[in-house]
Amino acid sequence: MRDTATIPVALLDEAVVAEPVFRFAEASQTSDTLDQIDDALLDIVSGYGIGHFVLYQATDRGRRPTGARIAGPIHRDWRKHYVDNGFANHDKLLSHGLTTVEPTTWTKFQAETPISDGQKVMFDEARSFGLQDGFYLPIHQPDGSMHGVSMMVPHKLEADSRLLSALHMLAIYYSIAANRLGLSPPEPPSPPEASRSLLTPRQRQCLQWVRAGKSSWEIGEIMSLSEHTINEHLGEARRRLNVHTTTQAVIEAALRGLIHI
Numbered sequence: 495m496r497d498t499a500t501i502p503v504a505l506l507d508e509a510v511v512a513e514p515v516f517r518f519a520e521a522s523q524t525s526d527t528l529d530q531i532d533d534a535l536l537d538i539v540s541g542y543g544i545g546h547f548v549l550y551q552a553t554d555r556g557r558r559p560t561g562a563r564i565a566g567p568i569h570r571d572w573r574k575h576y577v578d579n580g581f582a583n584h585d586k587l588l589s590h591g592l593t594t595v596e597p598t599t600w601t602k603f604q605a606e607t608p609i610s611d612g613q614k615v616m617f618d619e620a621r622s623f624g625l626q627d628g629f630y631l632p633i634h635q636p637d638g639s640m641h642g643v644s645m646m647v648p649h650k651l652e653a654d655s656r657l658l659s660a661l662h663m664l665a666i667y668y669s670i671a672a673n674r675l676g677l678s679p680p681e682p683p684s685p686p687e688a689s690r691s692l693l694t695p696r697q698r699q700c701l702q703w704v705r706a707g708k709s710s711w712e713i714g715e716i717m718s719l720s721e722h723t724i725n726e727h728l729g730e731a732r733r734r735l736n737v738h739t740t741t742q743a744v745i746e747a748a749l750r751g752l753i754h755i
Contacts, residue, residue, distance in 0.1 A: 514538040514541070514660055515663045515667070517534075517538065518534055518538055518664055518667055519663075521534035521535075521671075522667040522668065522671035522674075523671070523674070525671065528565055528672070528675060531668070531671045532565070532567055535547065535668055538664065539664065542647075542657060542660075543647050543648070544629075544645045544646070544647050545567075545569075545647075545648075546566075546568055546569040546572075546625075546646045547566050547567065547568075547643065547645040547646070547668075548563055548564075548566035548567075548568045548573075548643070548644050549563075549564045549566050549641060549668060549672055549677075550563045550564055550566075550641065550644070550679070551641055552587075552588045552589070552591060552632060552639075552641060553589055553592065554639050554754075555637050555638045555639045556754070557589070557592060557640075559583075559585065559588035561576075561581075561582040561585065561588055563680075564641065564679050565672050569623065569625065572620060572623040572625060575619065575623065576616075577749075579745075580745035580746075580749055581612075581616045583612070583705065583744060583745055583748060585613065586609065586610070586613055587642070587644075588642065590603065590607070590632065591630075591631075591633075591634070591642065592640065594632065595634065597629060597630060597631040597632075597658065597661070597665070598629075598630055599627055599628065599629055599630070599651045599658075600617060600620075600628045600651075601651065603630070604617065620646075626647060626649050626650055627646075627647050628644055628646040628651075629643075629644065629645040629647075629651060629661045629665070630642060630643070631643045631661075631665040633666070639679075641669060643668055643669060645661060645665070692735070692752070693734060693735075693752055694727075696717075696727050697727050697730060697734070698753055699717065700713055700717075700724055700728050701731055701743060701744050701752070702754065703716060703717075704740055704743075704744050705744050705748070705754075710724045710728070728743070731747070
């Protein structure tokens with residue numbers, strides 16, 4: 495992986511890049527509150543047709559996707575739908591940046607990356623909320639976690655190097671501003687005592703391995719149990735969570751804070 499992502503210096507001579515980038519760079523270093531920074535960035539990106547952006551924790555220190563929001567004027571209806579449906583379990587954009595520092599767009603990501611059915615559903619449903627495309631920049635943190643900046647638009651983003659370079663730099667300065675203000679992802683809530691006792695440690699462990707993409711046979715090999723025993727644990731977990739499929743059990747367990755997402 496390259497250590498830095500570069501932007502051609504010549505592009506900084508382009509007014510469409512230089513003027514908004516330098517204007518926001520100044521705001522990011524002088525604003526006293528997050529609201530001031532959000533307003534300054536929104537004023538700029540709205541000129542590109544962007545009305546919603548968010549800074550979030552893409553993966554935690556254990557490289558597990560979380561999607562925990564840190565800052566930004568999100569699309570509240572879409573964000574609620576995203577959380578309620580456990581889309582963090584399917585959203586590979588969250589972990590996409592683990593092997594790169596380059597930005598991407600939803601359109602480019604779908605064209606270059608094999609996507610799962612769950613990811614396809616997520617993108618399809620985003621469109622029903624008026625979000626046709628998005629810009630995403632992974633930002634690696636000193637503690638080993640990774641943040642991401644997403645900007646969402648109701649149209650397809652043009653593959654214009656000047657525009658994408660501007661968004662790239664704006665996202666970097668937004669992250670720097672958040673760090674300067676001491677913003678960090680919220681600690682995941684501890685599950686209530688009743689939820690913690692809902693599943694046995696074995697059942698939670700099995701669901702965690704399913705979340706990681708392992709089959710029942712593979713989980714059995716990892717846990718030194720038979721495939722039949724693993725399926726029994728998963729079946730009992732489904733019953734206790736009152737769901738019909740193992741995928742639903744993983745989502746429900748994640749929403750209850752019983753497994754990591």
